Amino acid sequence: MKIRNFCKVLILLTVFWISAGFAQPSKILIVNSDNSVYRYQTIATEFKKIIQQNAYQVAELNLNSHADAETELKQLIQQENPGLIYTIGTKAYLLARDYTHNRKLLFSAAINWRRLDIAEGTYGVANELASAQEISLLRYFLPSIKTIGLLYSDKFSREYVESIKKDALSVGINVVTKAINEDKEIGDALNGLLPKIELFWIISDPVVLSNKESVKTIFQSAQQQKKPVYAYSDVYIEQGAVLAVSADSDTIGRQSASFVLMMDKDKVSEGTVQSPAGSTITLNKCVLDALRLNFNKDALDSINKVVGCEK
Amino acid sequence: MKRILSVLFIFSVFVTGAYRSAYADEGPFIYFYNPETNINNFASLKRGFDVYLVDHGGYLFQPFDIKETFESAIQGKKGDVYLLSNWHLKALQQKNIPLKIALVGTSKGNTMQRKVLSAKKDITDVSMLKNTVVAGAGSEEYIQSVLKQILGKDQEALLKDIKILIVPKDIDAIMAVGFGMATAAISAESSLEKLAMINPNQHRELHSLGVSEKDYFLIAATLKKPDQKEEQLLEVLRKMPDADAGEENLRMLGIDGWRALQ
Amino acid sequence: MNKYVYNLLFGVLILNSNASAETSAANNDLEKELAYLAAERQVVVTASKMEEHVDKTIATTTVITQDDIAHIGARNLLDVLRLVPGIGITQTQFGWREIEVRGVKTVLSEKVQIMLNGHPLDHNLQNAGSAWVYDDLPVDTIKRVEVVRGPGSALYGANAFLAVINIITQNAKDLNGVQTSAGWGSFDTQQYRASWGKQFDNTAEAALHFNFTDTNGINSPIPADSSSIQGLSSSAPGKSQLTEGRYDLEWQLGYQDFKLDGRYINKKMGTFFGAATILSDDRTQQDYNDYFLRLSRAWKIKDDFTIDTQIFHDFYSADNRWQLAQNQFTRSGFQDMRTGGEIQANYHISDAQAVIAGFSYAKEQQGNLIDELGPDPEHLIPAPSITEERTRKHWGLYIEDVWDPLKNLRLTLGARYDRYNDFGGTFNPRMGFNWEFIRNYSLKFSYGTAYRAPAFGELGLVNNPVLLGNSSLKPEEVKTFETGIVAHPVASLTTQAIYYHSAINQIISQVPIQTAISRYDNSGSVIAEGVELEARYDFEGSLQGSYLSANHVLQHSVQLGQQLADVPRHRTNLTANLAFDNTWSSFAHVLIKGNTLRSLSDARNEVPGYALLDVGLLGKNMFGRKVDISFNVYNLFDKRYYDPAPTSLSFIGDYQMPGRAFFGHVSLRF
Incomplete structure (x- = not known):
């Protein structure tokens, strides 16, 4: 076999490849981890709204309604031949990434995406706000806080916590962290952590926030030790968090749709994962007053919701 | 059958409640619609205003987050006060709805603000915004109109190639540029000043690609020349900054006082 | 209002x-x-980040999935392997099949490493190779087969010389209940399978597989044997005696980070026409027992740093009775054991770089030798042993770095050093890159070396009047470089073109030292090169489930300036699968094999090339997704074709392969 013959074969193949062209179907397959989950549902609705306005066809698969979701997904991909697969939630992403066959994949609502194995041709909108954004806002609203603490699990949040620590350090805030493996460890972990910190930060860690009991333990311990709680979602305001800066689910859906439009114009570099662009900031004035925290009054008009003591 | 009956029951409760409330002998109302403001928890807003207004003349506050619903409320009623943006007011006037400005909101002594189109410094010209995402808070229609004004006639054609990303707040829009989720942002000048405090590094990275004409922060308008009843309500509004609770409510709307137009 | x-x-x-x-x-x-x-x-990322996408790896890899196997209607592993580019399957006189890889073929297929769920199966220490009991492995329990062509010693050590075939079977999660299947076909073939798998709430999981296969084997005409051509009493002309019965039992048990798995196989088989070229009957019987037991544990030190440890025990025994002449029989047997352990550290330096490093140790022992001789196969008397009881110890140290310095560039660099107490050390590196130079177009290049350890039978053959062992043998070596392009020009189309060049040196061969006496020695070298072209198109829309695939191989293997005998110069596989709906699909496969060359000293004409057509019909997920049915016809046109008999057996004529054959298969899930 001469190398010349090999080159001839390669040239022939190349001609074939180029002549085959690059067809780009404009159908999008939405794979939803579980559309009974409110957040997933919200994201899907906003995404569809914008994507359909821009004349895309949409096919949907809800993993929760199929016993053999893997087969369904495979069949749907073959049937619909989507140009892009949009996944909502980690479960949907992990399943879909094996069947993309060189289609583009855009994920959203996956907790701490950095823990996932991100394949080629994959794009994403993160679930968490950029840690630098969270830290900046926290410092703006509560300027006197210098030491914050958080609990997390290595399995789900290690990378996110590392970026929090780094970003906090750059603005002079010290972050004390404690990793736990299961929700049973929360009580002891809090007892060790709370005395060392000025504010406790709840991040979206599925091990720390396993159930209502865990949430209750966090707020009871924080209250006993008179430590304010800062949370990633406004659902914790009612439980007693003083401030919540949450990623806005509607915006995640819209942002994902914009992302798709830009991808089709080749304006997004491969592998881009964006932080959520929209935040909702909620202040619990009742807790703020009770704890006599130093709150920046100029920041009041940046707050989306102010919750008072009246019930 | 049980299910049908229960649905009918719930429906009837809703309709009755709606009808009763609509015709209750309460009010007058202050109606509010402004997507440019940061507040989106209308329950808190309503609660804050109602507590204040009931003590100052038994008025009620009604915020809307759907434009069409707000506009229907204006068309159907007279004698109330409407809080809205000047941009929206002009649009309504073009639809022959005879709204008149009674008061304009102030912030730190100013009644007007400009909207700024800002981007990172590597975007040197608006033409570079073709096929990019521009973030802004408000309705898509509003952002489009501000953008159109900033781009001017020469660059108006760019609009169709710009994707608008609607975010909840001005500060989200500017931070979206800083964190790479959008190429440019439409925001109020004051929001840019706020970014300088929140994240000075990001603020340093941004520059302005253009500004809109100055416009009022927020407007209190009436459908006709205010009569005595409406004047009383406007007076209550005007005096809100004098009380702490009143000022806090206004801050939630992004202003700190009112001024009558000369 | x-x-x-x-x-x-x-x-x-x-x-x-x-x-x-x-x-x-x-x-x-x-x-x-x-x-x-x-x-x-609910979602924990289980996939190891070290797992590479086929497109990204530097190695030339073909993956056959469970779905593909169902369409093929495969009766055993050989039916699967023969579709892989660069692989050919041929008959041996002893009964088992040869696996030809990239133009190189040997009777024992010892240059190919077969693995089950990552565990090497070259348990036969006397004669090397894994094909003895694994060539015709039942396929019903297989999830996928990964065939990596090219040298693999840098990772897997000995005998990953020309290719690594890794068979991955269904685990507890895949089974999730009971699955049974049965197949019936020509040559009185029957296969039965029962599997059960369950994942428990307390992290425990269990999967059990049982397979039974029985066949009369192909009845190839044997026109003559070494007795008949001498005018001695003989069963020839007659038919081959390729009967076979086998039991397979596999288990995978897991609890927390521990896993205990293994497989036991008992295989009893006849022969094609025997070790001594005598056509025999059921008095020639090969009896193999093979098992391995592996206990492993994964240790997660940190998210980016894990350690895999395992200890294993492999066992292989042969107890074979061969007919040597009309009234002469021999019985030979032995037991081989390999016991050892391995520790492997996996460290993800960053999202773009991962390093694995490991150490392995094993002790190999051969004993319980059986050597008997006599005219009556039921009453044989002890004879001097032709091999020795033997012990070997070896250890290996390896490291591999997979690094993506750019998003579209992967570099792989690895090396392994193995040290054996009998023949010394060997060092084998592997390096290469995969560069996606345009989106969907990747250029691959790799260079690597591999070795095959001398088998006990080659080192210590004794009491054999015509062939001597050689205790100073060195391992066989191969140096391979390959380059090619993998491309996805349009969605659903995968194409690949690979050029390879292998230089095999220190080949362990039988070298004449005196008239009629040979000895194993490191002698001779082979240069094998070729081009492998592959394409597969999966249809979408109304034809979803349908695909077309083709592979074509041009190969040229040279020893002492002459092309190697008994291998074809080209081979083509064309496959079409047409799915009528979500249930029914039909399958067609054409194998086109070029003429097979003879050696210079062989005056016979080349073995003529042939084209075979296989077709099949598959009904999947019927009756509430519980039942699959398939029916396949092999060699539909009943083409008469032959596998080459080596030059030394030229007097017998080539081996006639089966004509039209049928196979029906039903599988049930509960």
């Missing part, structure tokens, strides 16, 4: 809101958020 009322409805809903409604809404919101977190918690 109505419009107004409805328009105001929204406002009223806010107006009517009260504190208790807000509290319950907040609780409801918390529940929604916890439900979201619970949904996210």
Whole structure:
């Protein structure tokens, strides 16, 4: 076999490849981890709204309604031949990434995406706000806080916590962290952590926030030790968090749709994962007053919701 | 059958409640619609205003987050006060709805603000915004109109190639540029000043690609020349900054006082 | 008015809101958020980041999935392997099949490493190779087969010389219940399988597989044997005696980070026409027992640093009775054991770089030798042993770095050093890159070396009047470089073109030292090069499930300036699968094999090339997704074709392969 013959074969193949062209179907397959989950549902609705306005066809698969979701997904991909697969939630992403066959994949609502194995041709909108954004806002609203603490699990949040620590350090805030493996460890972990910190930060860690009991333990311990709680979602305001800066689910859906439009114009570099662009900031004035925290009054008009003591 | 009956029951409760409330002998109302403001928890807003207004003349506050619903409320009623943006007011006037400005909101002594189109410094010209995402808070229609004004006639054609990303707040829009989720942002000048405090590094990275004409922060308008009843309500509004609770409510709307137009 | 009322409805809903409604809404919101977190918690990333996508690896890899196997209607592993580019399957006189890889073929297929779920199966220490009991492995329990062509010693050590065939079987999660299947076909073939798998709440999981296969084997005409051509009494002309019965039992048990797995095989088989070229009957019997037991544990030190440890025990025994002449029989047997352990550290330096490093140790022992001789196969008497009891110890140290310095560039660099107490050390590196130079077009290049360890039978053959062992043998070596392009020009189309060049040196061969006496020695070298072209197109839309695939191989293997005998110069596989709907699909496969060359000293004509057509019909997921049925016809046109008999057996003629054959298969899931 001469190398010349090999080159001839390669040239022939190349001609074939180029002549085959690059067809780009404009159908999008939405794979939803579980559309009974409110957040997933919200994201899907906003995404569809914008994507359909821009004349895309949409096919949907809800993993929760199929016993053999893997087969369904495979069949749907073959049937619909989507140009892009949009996944909502980690479960949907992990399943879909094996069947993309060189289609583009855009994920959203996956907790701490950095823990996932991100394949080629994959794009994403993160679930968490950029840690630098969270830290900046926290410092703006509560300027006197210098030491914050958080609990997390290595399995789900290690990378996110590392970026929090780094970003906090750059603005002079010290972050004390404690990793736990299961929700049973929360009580002891809090007892060790709370005395060392000025504010406790709840991040979206599925091990720390396993159930209502865990949430209750966090707020009871924080209250006993008179430590304010800062949370990633406004659902914790009612439980007693003083401030919540949450990623806005509607915006995640819209942002994902914009992302798709830009991808089709080749304006997004491969592998881009964006932080959520929209935040909702909620202040619990009742807790703020009770704890006599130093709150920046100029920041009041940046707050989306102010919750008072009246019930 | 049980299910049908229960649905009918719930429906009837809703309709009755709606009808009763609509015709209750309460009010007058202050109606509010402004997507440019940061507040989106209308329950808190309503609660804050109602507590204040009931003590100052038994008025009620009604915020809307759907434009069409707000506009229907204006068309159907007279004698109330409407809080809205000047941009929206002009649009309504073009639809022959005879709204008149009674008061304009102030912030730190100013009644007007400009909207700024800002981007990172590597975007040197608006033409570079073709096929990019521009973030802004408000309705898509509003952002489009501000953008159109900033781009001017020469660059108006760019609009169709710009994707608008609607975010909840001005500060989200500017931070979206800083964190790479959008190429440019439409925001109020004051929001840019706020970014300088929140994240000075990001603020340093941004520059302005253009500004809109100055416009009022927020407007209190009436459908006709205010009569005595409406004047009383406007007076209550005007005096809100004098009380702490009143000022806090206004801050939630992004202003700190009112001024009558000369 | 109505419009107004409805328009105001929204406002009223806010107006009517009260504190208790807000509290319950907040609780409801918390529940929604916890439900979201619970949904996210269910998913743990199990896939090792070291797993590489086929497109990204530097190695030339073909993956055959369970779905593909179902379409092929495969009766055993050989039916699967013969579709892989660069691999050919041929018959041996002893009964088992040869696996030809990239133009190189030997009777024992010892240059190919077969693995089951990552565990090497070259348990036969006397004669090397894994094909003895694994060539015709049942396929019903297989999830996928990965065939990596090219040298693999840098990772896997000995005998990953020309290719590594890794068979991955269904685990507890894949089974999730009971699965049974049965197949019946020509040559009185019957196969039965039962599997059970379950994952328990306490992280325990179990999968059990049982297979039984029985066949009379192909009845190839044997026109002559070494007795008949001498005019001695003989069973020839007659038919081959390729009967076979085998039991396979596999287990995979897991609890927390521990896993205990293994497989036991008992295989009893006849022969094609025997070790001494004598056509025999059921008095020639090969009896193999093979098992391995592996206990492994994964240790997670940190998320980016894990350690895999394992200890294993492999066992292989042969107890074979061969007919040597009309009234002469021999019985030979032995037991081989390999016991050892391995520790492998996996460190993800960053998202773009991972390093694995490991150490392995094994002790190999051969004993319980059986050597008997006599005219009556039922009453044989002990004879001097032709091999020795033997012990070997070896250890290996390896490291591999997979690094993506750019998003479209992967570099792989690895090396392994193995040290044996009998023949010394060997060092084998592997390096290469995969560069996606245009989106969907990747250029691959790799260079690597591999070795095959001398087998006990080659080192210590004794009491054999015509062939001597050689205790100073060195391992066979191969140096391979390959380059090629993998491309996806349009969605659903995968194409690949690979050029390879292998230089095999220190080949362990039988070298004449005196008239009629040979000895094993490191002698001779082979240069093998060729081009492998592959394409597969999966249809979408109304034809979903359908695919077309083709592979074509041009190969040229040279020894002492002459092309190697008994291998074809080209081979083509064309496959079409047409799915009528989600249930029914039909399959067609054409194998086109070029003429097979003879050696220079062989005056016979080349073995003529041939084209075979196989077709099949598959019904999947019937009766509530519980039943699959398939029916396949092999060699539909009943083409008469032959596998080459080596030059040394030229007097017998080539081996006639089976004509039209049928196979039906039913599988049930509960």
